[in-house]
Amino acid sequence: MKQMIVPKQAAALLVLLLTALPGGSLAAGPVVKGQVARTSKHATQGITCAQCHGKAAKKSVVAMQQCLGCHGDTKELAARTAQVKPTNPHENRHFGTEADCNRCHHEHATSENLCLPCHLRFGFKVP
Amino acid sequence: MSQDHFQEDQETDQYTKQTIENGFSRRSFLSRAAGGAAAAGLFGLSSLPAAAAGPTKTKDLEFATSTDGGATLSFLPKPKPIRDREIAETLTFDVVVVGAGASGVPAALSAAENGAKVAVIQKAPFALSQGNTGSGVDLATSEKAGIEALVARLIADSNHRCNPKLIRQWAYHSGEAVRWVIDRARQGGSPVVDQGSPAQRAILKVNGYSMGYVTSFFGPKPYTTGDGMRHLAKTAEKAGVRFFYRTPAVQLVQNKAGEVLGVIAKGPNGKYTKFLAKKGVILATGDYQNNKAMSDYFVPDVKHLERKQLDKTGDGFALAYWAGGVIEPIGHTKMLHDFDAGPASMCDMPFLAVDRKGRRFVNETVEMSLLNNYLRDAENAGHYSQIFDSNYMTQAATWPGKLVPPEGLKNYMPDDPSPKKGVFESQVNTHVADTIEELARKLEADPAILVATVKRYNEVVASGKDSDFGKPADRLIPVVKAPFYGIHRRVRVSAICSGMLVDENHQALNAEGKPIKGLFLIGNLGGGFYGGVDYPLTVFGLSLGRCYTFGYLTGKHVAKL
Numbered sequence: 001m002k003q004m005i006v007p008k009q010a011a012a013l014l015v016l017l018l019t020a021l022p023g024g025s026l027a028a029g030p031v032v033k034g035q036v037a038r039t040s041k042h043a044t045q046g047i048t049c050a051q052c053h054g055k056a057a058k059k060s061v062v063a064m065q066q067c068l069g070c071h072g073d074t075k076e077l078a079a080r081t082a083q084v085k086p087t088n089p090h091e092n093r094h095f096g097t098e099a100d101c102n103r104c105h106h107e108h109a110t111s112e113n114l115c116l117p118c119h120l121r122f123g124f125k126v127p
Numbered sequence: 128m129s130q131d132h133f134q135e136d137q138e139t140d141q142y143t144k145q146t147i148e149n150g151f152s153r154r155s156f157l158s159r160a161a162g163g164a165a166a167a168g169l170f171g172l173s174s175l176p177a178a179a180a181g182p183t184k185t186k187d188l189e190f191a192t193s194t195d196g197g198a199t200l201s202f203l204p205k206p207k208p209i210r211d212r213e214i215a216e217t218l219t220f221d222v223v224v225v226g227a228g229a230s231g232v233p234a235a236l237s238a239a240e241n242g243a244k245v246a247v248i249q250k251a252p253f254a255l256s257q258g259n260t261g262s263g264v265d266l267a268t269s270e271k272a273g274i275e276a277l278v279a280r281l282i283a284d285s286n287h288r289c290n291p292k293l294i295r296q297w298a299y300h301s302g303e304a305v306r307w308v309i310d311r312a313r314q315g316g317s318p319v320v321d322q323g324s325p326a327q328r329a330i331l332k333v334n335g336y337s338m339g340y341v342t343s344f345f346g347p348k349p350y351t352t353g354d355g356m357r358h359l360a361k362t363a364e365k366a367g368v369r370f371f372y373r374t375p376a377v378q379l380v381q382n383k384a385g386e387v388l389g390v391i392a393k394g395p396n397g398k399y400t401k402f403l404a405k406k407g408v409i410l411a412t413g414d415y416q417n418n419k420a421m422s423d424y425f426v427p428d429v430k431h432l433e434r435k436q437l438d439k440t441g442d443g444f445a446l447a448y449w450a451g452g453v454i455e456p457i458g459h460t461k462m463l464h465d466f467d468a469g470p471a472s473m474c475d476m477p478f479l480a481v482d483r484k485g486r487r488f489v490n491e492t493v494e495m496s497l498l499n500n501y502l503r504d505a506e507n508a509g510h511y512s513q514i515f516d517s518n519y520m521t522q523a524a525t526w527p528g529k530l531v532p533p534e535g536l537k538n539y540m541p542d543d544p545s546p547k548k549g550v551f552e553s554q555v556n557t558h559v560a561d562t563i564e565e566l567a568r569k570l571e572a573d574p575a576i577l578v579a580t581v582k583r584y585n586e587v588v589a590s591g592k593d594s595d596f597g598k599p600a601d602r603l604i605p606v607v608k609a610p611f612y613g614i615h616r617r618v619r620v621s622a623i624c625s626g627m628l629v630d631e632n633h634q635a636l637n638a639e640g641k642p643i644k645g646l647f648l649i650g651n652l653g654g655g656f657y658g659g660v661d662y663p664l665t666v667f668g669l670s671l672g673r674c675y676t677f678g679y680l681t682g683k684h685v686a687k688l
Contacts, residue, residue: 095251
């Protein structure tokens with residue numbers, strides 16, 4: 001069974017379970033610690049669950065401030081991507097420099113381009 | 128709700144009666160869920176028996192589920208009150224405004240100018256709004272009969288289902304309010320202008336009576352009313368208003384009698400602040416188009432249609448509903464446009480129009496603001512294209528609207544290298560091609576279908592009579608001479624403009640029709656101003672004009688309490 005699930009679907013499933021069960025621990029249901037970690041890009045760099053989610057048994061959604069702790073100030077980020085065409089994704093009319101990282105950059109699922117489909121031709125590749 | 132109650136109360140108008148009877152409040156919801164409308168009206172909010180205070184989830188779902196299972200009434204469970212020990216800080220003001228948009232910023236400034244100590248709490252990192260034009264009636268240049276004729280026109284536009292008192296309030300106060308917004312926004316650095324009556328060409332005479340208008344224009348794009356409200360917020364800050372950004376409201380503070388005393392909001396640090404409001408809380412949080420459960424329930428028409436806004440999650444609806452407010456009955460008024468893909472002045476011109484695949488679908492004299500009704504399915508999802516040939520400048524010269532010549536159309540063509548001006552570059556979607564097949568590909572339509580549609584349309588035009596859709600003969604022009612033009616429009620949800628029951632002070636009313644002390648609702652959260660299937664385009668800028676006007680009036684009213 002396990003081998004039949006393609007990674008993308010597995011990641012989506014895990015995210016679904018995690019968000020749908022805010023009270024559940026990571027070990028609830030079919031989700032086990034190792035599988036969650038494998039969907040994480042951070043985990044491959046030796047970063048532990050607790051570094052983002054804290055040590056509590058209930059793993060909640062990570063606040064944006066947590067991202068900034070390692071990745072740095074939003075305004076500096078916006079300056080680094082100022083030349084991106086057709087527009088700077090990190091400084092926009094909707095949120096200024098304060099768009100929540102998680103709106104586009106997902107840790108346990110495929111990242112998405114929030115600008116599409118409203119803005120035709122804003123074809124950003126989102127890491 | 129019992130009939131007797133209303134017979135006793137001669138003051139209650141038709142609109143308010145109807146909204147109380149068929150709208151959604153915690154009381155009506157609980158009563159209906161508990162056993163039908165017969166139970167309604169027996170219990171006041173505070174005297175509900177404990178057992179009825181929390182309907183079970185099963186009952187919600189049994190009571191209201193759409194055939195696809197998507198629409199349920201389970202979207203507004205009242206949360207447990209946040210306890211005082213969870214509050215990091217308590218701040219006291221006279222007036223607390225929730226939401227810094229086209230009604231909230233004016234309300235805050237208006238309250239401050241009338242002596243109040245004001246706070247604005249806003250979910251986003253700055254003030255936000257959309258659109259360019261906001262309108263009012265210039266009393267000095269309008270005949271009284273004309274104003275009343277315009278009021279009647281707007282009531283008819285709302286299919287006679289709105290609250291006429293609120294329309295009149297806009298009509299008689301909007302000139303003053305819009306002028307005030309223009310003046311104060313300029314003080315904050317805005318290049319806003321008054322385009323006056325010329326911007327309202329079609330309604331300079333209403334039923335033969337003369338009218339004049341104040342038409343604020345925050346533009347041209349990419350400058351919008353969003354920038355305008357940020358400029359207005361600068362003026363408000365100078366007037367002493369304190370803005371708290373990235374601070375979404377979470378709960379209202381209410382005493383046992385149901386009076387609203389303040390708002391609890393969550394700051395960017397994740398901590399709760401209690402904002403106490405000595406005179407009143409004004410909710411100006413906008414619509415709920417990004418709240419899927421609410422949209423599916425109250426306006427299922429837009430299920431497959433794209434949204435223009437972000438984060439309009441109906442926060443104020445939840446807050447006011449928990450406090451006992453009444454949401455207008457199902458079938459909310461929606462606003463769907465596309466003024467960006469091609470020239471706005473050509474959007475209502477009755478060129479051949481085809482759906483997403485390339486099929487003709489309508490008598491094209493139907494206005495753009497209504498076309499969403501033909502394109503509600505998942506396949507079309509609001510997409511259609513206007514098609515014309517290179518004779519359009521002469522053959523459509525007498526049509527209503529304003530033609531843009533071929534050179535000007537390049538400004539709307541993503542494939543044309545010319546620099547764009549006064550448009551959103553990422554939204555333009557006009558195309559030109561030497562063949563219908565090539566045009567179809569650019570418009571993302573099916574080439575074979577579009578070729579067949581154009582062939583049939585040209586036959587109809589040649590016959591001089593539209594035997595397919597009945598369009599008037601003087602609106603039939605052929606599509607024969609290359610190059611061919613197409614404007615690929617996609618109408619998306621600009622706003623949902625039905626809201627919650629208020630009186631003429633914009634104070635929220637409960638399910639008994641009684642004002643909720645300390646709670647005021649303005650902008651698209653306020654109900655009673657519309658009622659039709661779609662937002663009317665009779666007065667360009669009515670929506671923003673109404674937001675400014677009711678913000679201006681409500682700020683003043685609450686400050687003087």
